[in-house]
Amino acid sequence: MTVDVLFVNAAALATIVWIVWYFWLSEKEGTRAALGATGVQEIFVRVKGGYDPDLIVLDAGRPARLHFNRQETAACSEMVVFPDFGISRELPADETVTIELEGLEAGEYDFACQMGMLKGKVVAVEQSTVPANP
Secondary structure (H helix, E strand, C coil), rough: CCCHHHHHHHHHHHHHHHHHHHHHCCCEEEECCCEEECEEEEEEEEECCCCCCCCCEEECCEEEEEEEEEEECHHHEEEECCCCCCCEEECCCEEEEEEEEECCCCCCEEEEEECCCEEEEEEECCCCCCCCCC
């Protein structure tokens, strides 16, 4: 083997390792929904080639509003589906669609496009029981 072939093989192997790590092995940090004055958690999700954020952290037991804004016309992102709740909503291009979730039990809930190619997750966590400083 020549040096060129070795270099190309090493670069290809490094690229494969990076892809596997990035898509399957790396831990994503979730984005916590903001708590409004009315006690409803709210978060805006941009839909463009995927969901941003695609990992949403909510407090369990509190109602939440997820505002999806689709900024593309790709057919795959036309709908968002929450199979655990039986929710399926159309996402018109350049419009915001709000999905309301009642207080969720602690756990993980997937959402995706109707084709299952764009994926996201809502994680409901127990609220902290640490008392506030006096």
